Amino acid sequence: MSGKQTMNHPAANLPDLAPLIDQLQSILGERVSTSSSILEQHGHGESWHPVQAPDAVCFPQSNEEVAAIVRLCAETATPVIAFGTGTSLEGQVQAVKGGICIDLSQMNQVLEVGNEDLDCRVQAGVTRRQLNQYLRDTGLFFPIDPGADTSIGGMAATRASGTNAVRYGTMRENVLGLTVITASGEIIKTGTRARKSAAGYDLTRLFVGSEGTLGVITEVSLRLYGLAEAISAAIVNFPDVRSAAEATIQTIQMGIPMARIEIVDSAYMKAINAYSKTDYPELDTLFLEFHGTHAGVAEQVQMFNEISQDFGATGFQWAEQEEDRRQLWRARHDAYYAGLAVHPGYRGYVTDICVPISRLADCIAETQADIADSGLFAPIIGHVGDGNFHSTMFIDPENEAMLEKALELDHRMVQRALDMGGTCTGEHGIGLGKLKHMRHEHGDGAVEVMKAIKAAMDPQNIMNPGKVVDC
Amino acid sequence: MSGKQTMNHPAANLPDLAPLIDQLQSILGERVSTSSSILEQHGHGESWHPVQAPDAVCFPQSNEEVAAIVRLCAETATPVIAFGTGTSLEGQVQAVKGGICIDLSQMNQVLEVGNEDLDCRVQAGVTRRQLNQYLRDTGLFFPIDPGADTSIGGMAATRASGTNAVRYGTMRENVLGLTVITASGEIIKTGTRARKSAAGYDLTRLFVGSEGTLGVITEVSLRLYGLAEAISAAIVNFPDVRSAAEATIQTIQMGIPMARIEIVDSAYMKAINAYSKTDYPELDTLFLEFHGTHAGVAEQVQMFNEISQDFGATGFQWAEQEEDRRQLWRARHDAYYAGLAVHPGYRGYVTDICVPISRLADCIAETQADIADSGLFAPIIGHVGDGNFHSTMFIDPENEAMLEKALELDHRMVQRALDMGGTCTGEHGIGLGKLKHMRHEHGDGAVEVMKAIKAAMDPQNIMNPGKVVDC
Numbered sequence: 001m002s003g004k005q006t007m008n009h010p011a012a013n014l015p016d017l018a019p020l021i022d023q024l025q026s027i028l029g030e031r032v033s034t035s036s037s038i039l040e041q042h043g044h045g046e047s048w049h050p051v052q053a054p055d056a057v058c059f060p061q062s063n064e065e066v067a068a069i070v071r072l073c074a075e076t077a078t079p080v081i082a083f084g085t086g087t088s089l090e091g092q093v094q095a096v097k098g099g100i101c102i103d104l105s106q107m108n109q110v111l112e113v114g115n116e117d118l119d120c121r122v123q124a125g126v127t128r129r130q131l132n133q134y135l136r137d138t139g140l141f142f143p144i145d146p147g148a149d150t151s152i153g154g155m156a157a158t159r160a161s162g163t164n165a166v167r168y169g170t171m172r173e174n175v176l177g178l179t180v181i182t183a184s185g186e187i188i189k190t191g192t193r194a195r196k197s198a199a200g201y202d203l204t205r206l207f208v209g210s211e212g213t214l215g216v217i218t219e220v221s222l223r224l225y226g227l228a229e230a231i232s233a234a235i236v237n238f239p240d241v242r243s244a245a246e247a248t249i250q251t252i253q254m255g256i257p258m259a260r261i262e263i264v265d266s267a268y269m270k271a272i273n274a275y276s277k278t279d280y281p282e283l284d285t286l287f288l289e290f291h292g293t294h295a296g297v298a299e300q301v302q303m304f305n306e307i308s309q310d311f312g313a314t315g316f317q318w319a320e321q322e323e324d325r326r327q328l329w330r331a332r333h334d335a336y337y338a339g340l341a342v343h344p345g346y347r348g349y350v351t352d353i354c355v356p357i358s359r360l361a362d363c364i365a366e367t368q369a370d371i372a373d374s375g376l377f378a379p380i381i382g383h384v385g386d387g388n389f390h391s392t393m394f395i396d397p398e399n400e401a402m403l404e405k406a407l408e409l410d411h412r413m414v415q416r417a418l419d420m421g422g423t424c425t426g427e428h429g430i431g432l433g434k435l436k437h438m439r440h441e442h443g444d445g446a447v448e449v450m451k452a453i454k455a456a457m458d459p460q461n462i463m464n465p466g467k468v469v470d471c
Numbered sequence: 472m473s474g475k476q477t478m479n480h481p482a483a484n485l486p487d488l489a490p491l492i493d494q495l496q497s498i499l500g501e502r503v504s505t506s507s508s509i510l511e512q513h514g515h516g517e518s519w520h521p522v523q524a525p526d527a528v529c530f531p532q533s534n535e536e537v538a539a540i541v542r543l544c545a546e547t548a549t550p551v552i553a554f555g556t557g558t559s560l561e562g563q564v565q566a567v568k569g570g571i572c573i574d575l576s577q578m579n580q581v582l583e584v585g586n587e588d589l590d591c592r593v594q595a596g597v598t599r600r601q602l603n604q605y606l607r608d609t610g611l612f613f614p615i616d617p618g619a620d621t622s623i624g625g626m627a628a629t630r631a632s633g634t635n636a637v638r639y640g641t642m643r644e645n646v647l648g649l650t651v652i653t654a655s656g657e658i659i660k661t662g663t664r665a666r667k668s669a670a671g672y673d674l675t676r677l678f679v680g681s682e683g684t685l686g687v688i689t690e691v692s693l694r695l696y697g698l699a700e701a702i703s704a705a706i707v708n709f710p711d712v713r714s715a716a717e718a719t720i721q722t723i724q725m726g727i728p729m730a731r732i733e734i735v736d737s738a739y740m741k742a743i744n745a746y747s748k749t750d751y752p753e754l755d756t757l758f759l760e761f762h763g764t765h766a767g768v769a770e771q772v773q774m775f776n777e778i779s780q781d782f783g784a785t786g787f788q789w790a791e792q793e794e795d796r797r798q799l800w801r802a803r804h805d806a807y808y809a810g811l812a813v814h815p816g817y818r819g820y821v822t823d824i825c826v827p828i829s830r831l832a833d834c835i836a837e838t839q840a841d842i843a844d845s846g847l848f849a850p851i852i853g854h855v856g857d858g859n860f861h862s863t864m865f866i867d868p869e870n871e872a873m874l875e876k877a878l879e880l881d882h883r884m885v886q887r888a889l890d891m892g893g894t895c896t897g898e899h900g901i902g903l904g905k906l907k908h909m910r911h912e913h914g915d916g917a918v919e920v921m922k923a924i925k926a927a928m929d930p931q932n933i934m935n936p937g938k939v940v941d942c
Contacts (some may be wrong), residue, residue, distance in 0.1 A: 195825070196636060199915060
């Protein structure tokens with residue numbers, strides 16, 4: 001992420017942090033860093049938002065260490081920003097008021113796998129690929145897959161999802177419980193190992209998606225799933241994005257239990273071929289995956305086939321073997337990097353709207369026309385089974401006019417989604433980038449309730465200040 | 472519910488409510504009642520908890536009327552208790568500090584059905600049977616089914632579930648959004664019609680299960696489901712409850728997508744036969760339902776058959792036709808009333824523990840032994856696919872020693888569930904009855920967070936005071 005502009009936080013009303021950093025070092029020793037490269041690295045995610053570096057980065061290894069860090073910060077009202085893999089897309093980790101970054105990468109142990117209960121408990125720094133690697137001999141897997149190899153803690157904090165959410169749900173449905181360090185430095189646990197409970201307020205769901213503004217997530221209990229007996233993947237081409245979306249709508253309405261159904265438009269397919277050395281048809285495409293018993297998958301495939309023919313589908317390419325499927329999905333997951341490679345030096349600015357499924361075809365078609373009018377290189381990709389898609393606008397970071405155009409296009413996309421009963425973010429979260437849409441989406445009354453909760457749980461406003469509810 | 476002891480609320484520090492009631496009448500006219508029979512009827516649910524009547528009952532017909540009622544109550548710091556169908560089981564509607572009951576039964580309109588999006592929006596007073604009756608020609612249905620014909624608002628408020636939750640989830644998974652009247656009398660909306668969102672704090676999930684302590688739910692948006700192509704129901708007998716539970720565990724671990732899998736013990740089967748004029752074998756029994764395509768159901772049935780043989784299953788009785796299935800499930804749902812009929816004049820005291828599925832067989836077997844030792848008539852029934860089951864203790868309301876014994880048995884059951892990583896309530900909620908377990912289940916730190924949220928959202932403590940977090 002070189003070439004990013006570093007923006008220092010405004011004088012920030014922070015006291016001199018040297019005594020605090022001394023105290024942190026007395027607990028953590030060398031696991032506190034103030035080196036400028038480490039600070040810069042912790043001041044941004046993967047988006048276009050300018051770097052805003054923290055004053056120090058801590059690398060705790062236990063709940064107790066995180067609690068001790070937060071308690072020291074609370075004593076001096078110093079901001080605390082939790083950091084996973086630095087792959088967020090809306091400026092979630094920017095230290096807008098300076099303060100102490102808590103990097104959870106050294107809390108990376110899988111603590112427990114419940115083979116019989118299809119669940120596990122991991123430290124927040126475990127990444128999704130690490131977890132699935134750990135599970136490889138158990139017959140179980142964890143399905144949620146945002147593009148990058150993100151930390152489970154970060155995924156919980158942003159309510160992440162990905163390609164499998166249409167079948168397996170998002171982090172909202174798959175987090176069973178949490179360990180959280182509160183703003184006063186207390187260690188609390190939420191949830192139980194039971195699959196359901198009616199015991200009091202749903203703190204688990206409140207922390208999931210709170211982006212570090214209510215506490216630091218240090219451990220996560222997750223649902224796991226048995227690997228399907230049969231898995232079949234495919235790509236199939238359509239005459240235009242509207243047809244692909246219409247086929248998706250009917251597939252979902254028919255209740256076909258798709259494991260994955262992803263749109264990739266022709267512009268992205270071209271970029272993918274160039275980047276991944278593949279030779280897929282450069283047409284508007286659905287990437288598909290079916291999970292089930294052998295008979296169940298065959299039945300799903302037949303039903304999908306019938307629907308897709310009505311919308312002009314052509315050129316099914318099947319991937320049955322694990323290696324073939326892996327290659328197909330690697331190409332899909334590398335799309336962002338393929339887009340970056342089209343214009344070296346450009347940065348990606350990813351939009352993230354989600355609409356009711358009945359409005360998906362209209363929303364995608366209108367967005368595509370809007371992109372064409374804008375003149376930006378902004379291919380479309382997305383989790384259409386959920387009604388969620390992204391246009392990634394690749395922009396020249398030196399070109400203010402281009403960024404302005406991208407901001408306007410994003411704004412119109414959000415407006416379109418909200419008009420259709422949707423949301424400004426399906427899975428990337430609010431961070432800094434979507435703050436301006438919060439009141440429009442939720443209304444002033446609901447935003448004021450969120451702000452009241454924030455004030456009650458973090459009265460000094462030290463937990464990732466400036467994000468989510470600072471609107 | 473005659474014969475219930477009415478307990479007046481303690482002098483309650485309430486001001487004279489006559490002026491408030493006058494003001495309410497000026498808005499609602501005759502839709503405010505202070506008749507003693509109406510007050511008594513609104514002072515209890517269906518459980519053993521003593522009646523605690525409100526001072527007046529309002530019957531609003533719109534969001535604006537509910538907001539006006541709450542604003543008037545807020546001005547005088549008068550308690551507000553929302554009331555659906557009065558079928559709660561843990562003392563959720565008892566007016567422990569007096570105040571104004573808001574009966575939502577006249578807000579009973581289905582506002583919108585989205586056939587294409589498989590969703591709907593209803594007023595809080597719509598009942599689950601009314602909704603399914605409304606949907607009967609659409610090919611859609613709403614699956615959540617607590618025993619009684621409860622209101623959707625009450626089901627959301629208590630995070631209810633029922634027999635279908637193993638396949639379709641609970642109210643946690645099936646509420647898409649809410650309209651809520653806050654403690655200051657503001658009308659807010661939560662959620663969107665999109666299937667997922669990462670936009671800010673999950674207020675929907677916070678209100679679901681909050682039992683009226685954070686606001687009054689007046690409208691609910693719900694997920695709906697397409698009716699399965701094929702539905703097959705059955706009962707099957709086992710040599711003991713442990714075997715039935717072991718068969719359930721393996722069924723869930725194998726990932727068979729059961730629509731329903733319910734245990735009914737031999738004592739309950741006997742009561743059911745007597746009450747429902749059926750002649751089922753009076754053995755420990757699983758009630759089953761399979762949903763899917765014809766081929767899918769056949770496959771599920773075969774897999775279940777193989778598992779159940781290993782645990783000594785006998786006497787499968789199938790119900791394929793709708794009327795036969797309806798009769799089978801009516802018998803299951805009438806179990807509570809069948810139990811009441813065994814000892815006329817007794818009351819039901821329903822327990823509600825839920826454990827990780829791997830511990831289910833141990834938990835049921837230990838509980839059954841404990842019940843036998845207690846000498847109580849306390850048959851077992853439950854949603855074993857979720858790890859959730861109830862022992863209903865039928866007790867003589869005049870017999871203090873019997874109630875004491877029931878309280879102790881319940882306490883031991885909760886202790887057992889918590890020791891196994893479970894919860895004190897799978898679906899009935901906290902109300903008054905489970906308050907004493909909150910700190911044990913969640914820990915002091917998490918309870919203090921809940922109390923901080925309550926204080927922030929309801930600073931005068933007027934929303935259903937004395938419940939959920941008053942511990």
